[in-house]
Amino acid sequence: xxxxxxxxxxSMLLAGLLxxxxxxxxxxxxxxxxDEGEQYLSIWVHxxxxxxxxxxxxxxxxxxxxxxxxxxxxxxxxIPRNDSGGGYSDKINASVMSGDLPxxxxxxxxxxxAYASNGIIQPLAELTEExxxxxxxxIIEQGTYQEKLYALGxxxxxxxxxxxxxxxxxxxxxxxxxxxxWTYSKFLGVLEKVKPVVEKxxxxxxxxxxxxxxxxxxxxxxxxxxxGGDLVDDSGLNVDRVFNAKENVETIGYFKKLLExxxxxxxxxxxxxxxxxxAFKFDGAWEVNTVYNSYPELNLGVAPYVxxxxxxxxRYTPTGSWAYAASAKTENIKGATELVKWMSGVESxxxxxxxxxxxxxxxxxxxxxxxFQKDENYRAxxxxxxxxGHPRPKTPVYPQxxxxxxxxxENCVLTGEDPEKELDKAIEKINxxxxxxxxx
Amino acid sequence: xxxxxxxxLGMAFFGPALVLLTxxxxxxxxxxxxxxxxxxxxxxxxxTHFVGLDNFLQIFQxxxxxxxxxxxxxxxxIIVPLQGLGSLGLALLINKVTHCKKYFKVAxxxxxxxxxxxxxxxxxxxxxxxxxxxxILENLGISAQPFINSSxxxxxxxxxxxxxxxxxxxxxxxxxxxxAINPALYEAADMDHATPWxxxxxxxxxxxxxxxxxVFITITIGAFRMLVQPMVMTGGGPxxxxxxxxxxxxxxxxxxxxxxxxxxxxxxxxxxxxxLTVIQTIATRDKxxxxxxxxxxxx
Numbered sequence: 001x002x003x004x005x006x007x008x009x010x011s012m013l014l015a016g017l018l019x020x021x022x023x024x025x026x027x028x029x030x031x032x033x034x035d036e037g038e039q040y041l042s043i044w045v046h047x048x049x050x051x052x053x054x055x056x057x058x059x060x061x062x063x064x065x066x067x068x069x070x071x072x073x074x075x076x077x078x079i080p081r082n083d084s085g086g087g088y089s090d091k092i093n094a095s096v097m098s099g100d101l102p103x104x105x106x107x108x109x110x111x112x113x114a115y116a117s118n119g120i121i122q123p124l125a126e127l128t129e130e131x132x133x134x135x136x137x138x139i140i141e142q143g144t145y146q147e148k149l150y151a152l153g154x155x156x157x158x159x160x161x162x163x164x165x166x167x168x169x170x171x172x173x174x175x176x177x178x179x180x181x182w183t184y185s186k187f188l189g190v191l192e193k194v195k196p197v198v199e200k201x202x203x204x205x206x207x208x209x210x211x212x213x214x215x216x217x218x219x220x221x222x223x224x225x226x227x228g229g230d231l232v233d234d235s236g237l238n239v240d241r242v243f244n245a246k247e248n249v250e251t252i253g254y255f256k257k258l259l260e261x262x263x264x265x266x267x268x269x270x271x272x273x274x275x276x277x278x279a280f281k282f283d284g285a286w287e288v289n290t291v292y293n294s295y296p297e298l299n300l301g302v303a304p305y306v307x308x309x310x311x312x313x314x315r316y317t318p319t320g321s322w323a324y325a326a327s328a329k330t331e332n333i334k335g336a337t338e339l340v341k342w343m344s345g346v347e348s349x350x351x352x353x354x355x356x357x358x359x360x361x362x363x364x365x366x367x368x369x370x371x372f373q374k375d376e377n378y379r380a381x382x383x384x385x386x387x388x389g390h391p392r393p394k395t396p397v398y399p400q401x402x403x404x405x406x407x408x409x410e411n412c413v414l415t416g417e418d419p420e421k422e423l424d425k426a427i428e429k430i431n432x433x434x435x436x437x438x439x440x
Numbered sequence: 441x442x443x444x445x446x447x448x449l450g451m452a453f454f455g456p457a458l459v460l461l462t463x464x465x466x467x468x469x470x471x472x473x474x475x476x477x478x479x480x481x482x483x484x485x486x487x488t489h490f491v492g493l494d495n496f497l498q499i500f501q502x503x504x505x506x507x508x509x510x511x512x513x514x515x516x517x518i519i520v521p522l523q524g525l526g527s528l529g530l531a532l533l534i535n536k537v538t539h540c541k542k543y544f545k546v547a548x549x550x551x552x553x554x555x556x557x558x559x560x561x562x563x564x565x566x567x568x569x570x571x572x573x574x575x576i577l578e579n580l581g582i583s584a585q586p587f588i589n590s591s592x593x594x595x596x597x598x599x600x601x602x603x604x605x606x607x608x609x610x611x612x613x614x615x616x617x618x619x620a621i622n623p624a625l626y627e628a629a630d631m632d633h634a635t636p637w638x639x640x641x642x643x644x645x646x647x648x649x650x651x652x653x654x655v656f657i658t659i660t661i662g663a664f665r666m667l668v669q670p671m672v673m674t675g676g677g678p679x680x681x682x683x684x685x686x687x688x689x690x691x692x693x694x695x696x697x698x699x700x701x702x703x704x705x706x707x708x709x710x711x712x713x714x715x716l717t718v719i720q721t722i723a724t725r726d727k728x729x730x731x732x733x734x735x736x737x738x739x
Contacts, residue, residue, distance in 0.1 A: 090694060093482040114697075118483035212675025267589035269569050399695045407680075415591070415679055433696065436481065 031075060033065055038073040039335050042102035043343070046081040046088040046322060052356035054078055060348040064339060072335050077102065096120055103330035104339050107151055109142045109320035110214075113236050114396040116145045117437060121325040123148040125337035134346065138319040138389030139361045145236070145394055151323035152344035153361035155352055158285045158385045159219050159318040160377075161306065165299035167279040171197045178383055181304035183311065184227070184254050191263045194279040203277025205263040210413060216406040217392060218318050219282045220255070225390055226316040227251045227308025231405065236395035237437055239430045243404075244423035251308070252412045252419040259413055266414055274298060288377050289357050302380040305388075319389040321358070359385070397433040404429055472703045480700035482693070488700070495704035505705065507680050508688040511595060515684065516663040518599040523659050526603055527610030528648075532640075534611070535618045545615070549608035556605065560672035563601040564588065567673075588674050591681040598669045598682055606662065610655045617651040618644070653724045657717055664713050685709050 028036040043061065047054040061076040081088035088106075095101045096118075107115050115121045127149065132140055136156055143151035163175070171194040176182055182190060191205040198205055210216045221231060229247035232239050258264050265272070273281035274295045280303070281287070291300045305317050324343050326336035342348065346368070349360025353369055363386065366372045372382045393401050404426035411417040476495060480488045499505045534544050551559060566572050567587035574584040587597045625643045634642070645652075667686040670676050676683035676691075689709065693702030 093694075093697065096483060097485045114483060118481075120483060212677045265569075267569055267586045399697075403691075403695075410677060411679055436479075 026075070031073075034073040034075070035070070038070060039332055041072055041074045041104060041330075041332065041335050041339050043074055043076050043104040043324075043339060044079055044088075044091075044102045044106065045076060046106045046108075047078055048080045049078045053352065053358065056348070056352045056355045057343070059351060060343050063347065064342045067342070068338070072338065074104075074339050092120070099329065101327040101329040103327060103332060103336045104324055104343070105327055106154060106322045107325045108322055109151075109153070110392045110394075110398045110402070112143060112151050112323065112325065113145045113394045114398060115325065116148075116150045117396040119328050121150050122328045122330070122333065123150055124152070124326055124340060125334050127337070127341070131341065134362045134364055135344070136319075136361060136363060136386055136389060138315075138385060138391055139323075139344075141389075142320055142391040142394075143323055143325075151325035152340050153321060153323045154344055155321045155349065155358040156319060156361045156385060156389075157321040157359055158381050158389065159222075159282055159305075160285060160287060160302045160381055160384070161304065162273065162281045162283060162287055162291075163301045163303050164273070164276060164279050165301045166276075167194055167197050167201075168301075171279070175301065175303045178304045178380070178387065179313075181307045181311075183307055183309045185309055187306045188257070188261075191258070191261070191279075195263065198277060198279055201277045203272055204265050204269075205279050206258060207269070207273035207278035207281035208258070208264045209268040210406060210409040211268070212406055212410075214402060215284075216409055217402045218284075218320070220409060221392065221405065222305050222316045222318055222390065223254070223308075224248055224251050225314070226305070226311050227254075228310055228312070230393075231401055232393045232395045236393070237434055239401070239427050239434070243401075243427050243430065244420065247308075248423060249419045252408070252423075255409065255413045256416075256419075285359055285381050286357065288375075288381070300377060302377045302384075304380075304384065315388050315390040317384045317388040317390060318392075319385060320392050321361075395434075396437050397430060400430050400433040472706050475700050475703035476707045477704075478700045480698075480703070482697035482699050485699075491700070495701050496708070499701065499705055499708065504680065504683065505685075505688055508683045508685045511681065511683055512664060512666070512685045514595055515599055515602075515666055516660055518596055519603055519663045520656060520659050522599065523603040523607050523610060524652075524656050526607045527655065528614050528652075530607060530611040531614035531618055532644075534615060545612070548611055551605045552608040554605070556668040557672050559601070559605045560669050564673050567597055567601075588682075589678060591677075591679040594674055594678060594682045598666075598673060601673075602663070602666065602669055606659070610659065613651055613655060614648065617648045621647045649724075653721065657720055660716065660720065661713060664709070664716075 025040055025042075026034065028034050028038065034040060045054070045057045047057060049055065049058060057076060057078070061074045064072070064074050079088045079091050092101070092105065101120070105121075107121065112121070116123075132149075135152060139153040139156060140149065142153060143149050168175070173190050173193055194205045210220070217231075224231065224247070227247050227250060229245050229251060230242050231248075233242050259266060269277075272278045273283075274291065276298060288300065288302070291298050307316065324340040326333055326340060330336045344361055346360070346362050346364045349362050349365035350368055352358040353360050353365065359381075360366055360369070366382050366386070372378050392398070395401055408419070408422045408426050411422050412419045477490055477492060478488050479491050479495075530548055534541060534548070537544060568574070569584055569586070569589070573587070577584060586593060588594045621644065625647075626639060629639045629643060665686055666684050667690060670682040670684060670687055671690075674682045676687050685705065686709070689702050689705045692698050692705060
């Protein structure tokens with residue numbers, strides 16, 4: 001097979017045009033605050049400046065420049081990202097081609113493996129155990145690919161199993177503690193108990209769907225991990241006999257049971273949980289803030305995520321969010337690592353919580369924020385994150401794994417297809433994408 | 441001398457547009473064609489190779505692409521008559537209305553100027569299990585319908601919404617056409633005691649024929665490009681029932697980073713739309729030719 005010098009040259013030229021030909025580093029004095037003797041570090045973030053989140057990034061960079069005045073100067077660029085992930089990633093793709101990547105960039109957690117295996121980001125400079133120790137284990141796990149640390153989380157997130165306290169009280173259901181969650185079979189018993197209560201309210205025991213997009217794998221992969229299954233192996237390059245393991249078939253069977261027994265609706269019902277007609281709901285950590293602000297009459301609680309009957313006590317709950325990484329292009333990995341550490345550190349994380357209600361990525365930030373100690377729901381989410389947080393599959397073909405997972409859930413649970421057949425079909429698709437990484 | 445200066449002036453006006461068109465249209469088109477024969481991967485472009493026709497074979501074997509293709513064709517089959525005839529019907533009605541003509545024109549044209557994303561979000565509420573349509577159905581004693589949450593109803597539901605959104609544009613075009621028809625033709629028909637249907641069939645339709653070709657071709661091309669509605673309303677689901685070709689191209693290129701494969705899909709898509717448009721044009725042109733011949737014979 002032949003390489004394509006001409007087409008590549010033209011596309012690089014176009015990519016250069018589209019990325020604004022930013023190849024040239026500014027000289028000291030070109031930008032306010034960038035002085036002689038300072039090392040220049042460019043950083044891209046996936047946000048617009050005029051948002052709570054964007055303002056936090058700006059403030060964090062300014063604080064970095066103040067702290068490292070005379071040594072480093074960080075120059076931040078905001079690149080909007082749309083809901084489907086385009087915009088920011090398009091800019092990165094074009095810059096990979098034109099060679100105009102910044103020194104530091106934000107990467108969505110599940111994409112770290114793809115960026116690392118394609119040489120877009122490089123391992124960070126060595127961090128001491130003490131430096132690493134400030135981050136939640138899930139953050140270090142998420143940022144590590146093939147035993148090298150590539151990224152540190154700007155923020156963390158999780159999914160809660162929310163419940164309506166009034167419904168559970170009426171049904172006479174007690175919530176277990178985080179170390180002894182409901183098992184699959186016990187949870188079925190709980191749902192059976194709450195069913196008559198929610199039926200009186202014209203609702204369902206569970207407010208649950210399998211939407212297209214990232215939510216399905218994010219919310220429901222924990223059911224697979226907590227039942228002894230997995231989606232990819234440790235290398236991230238193999239799914240055979242992993243994605244279609246018998247434990248996964250069993251887990252899908254469990255979800256089918258939830259629908260068959262009428263515990264969930266086949267079609268999504270808007271605000272089912274928020275309107276007090278569902279006993280449980282799986283949703284992102286942001287749901288607590290939404291309920292507190294928009295549905296104050298709802299008596300909200302957070303229960304531990306459900307586990308398989310044979311759960312071994314291992315990590316299994318949802319985690320993962322945007323992280324900072326050093327691009328492969330940076331020649332100043334030490335400086336880039338300092339910037340990554342700063343942007344993901346305690347002060348930046350605390351500010352992100354205060355301004356934008358994003359969960360921080362460090363233990364100290366969580367401990368310094370009052371609400372994570374005083375509010376039982378936030379405390380439960382933090383404890384779930386710190387004790388049982390599990391990153392999403394670390395594989396360079398993550399987008400395909402995520403899409404396939406959603407399709408399997410939708411086709412098997414909602415349409416009634418055979419799980420084994422669907423899992424095998426998904427494996428074929430994932431393997432087709434993995435070919436690229438197995439060549440070498 | 442004057443000719444030369446005029447030509448330079450022309451170039452000065454035309455030049456910037458040509459440069460921009462070359463950079464943002466022609467070059468990307470050529471690159472798409474070249475990349476369709478490669479395994480170009482956005483995250484690692486340095487490893488790009490020629491793969492011959494592999495991508496073409498791959499996409500035709502790909503179940504998702506086939507499904508997207510079928511969905512797109514189904515969408516076109518539903519929306520073209522719905523929107524085309526709907527716009528013609530609306531134009532005829534408004535043309536007849538004597539009061540509040542402007543109001544009706546604005547009311548039917550309004551959805552056209554609204555963003556598709558906004559319209560899609562609005563219709564998600566209308567189609568929701570507890571939305572207005574299901575409430576009406578419930579009051580009529582008909583059980584609630586899942587609409588966009590059902591794999592069999594999602595595509596027609598999106599087609600109806602899209603037709604509602606776009607119908608105003610074609611309606612205005614038809615209305616312009618109707619108003620341009622010489623009233624003497626209708627007066628002559630009245631004198632011959634022609635029925636309204638005869639007037640429509642023998643005067644209105646033939647007079648509107650060139651516009652019909654334009655309207656049907658633009659609706660067809662627009663329908664093939666459908667992306668926003670499924671992206672906002674269903675994410676291509678349920679069970680890929682609203683996954684379209686353009687959606688597949690987008691997902692392959694930007695989510696899975698497979699630019700080579702996405703380019704191949706884009707080329708296949710473009711060729712298909714071109715063939716269809718040519719067929720449509722030739723078919724209509726032939727009829728026009730025959731009509732002319734018939735008229736000549738009668739004379």
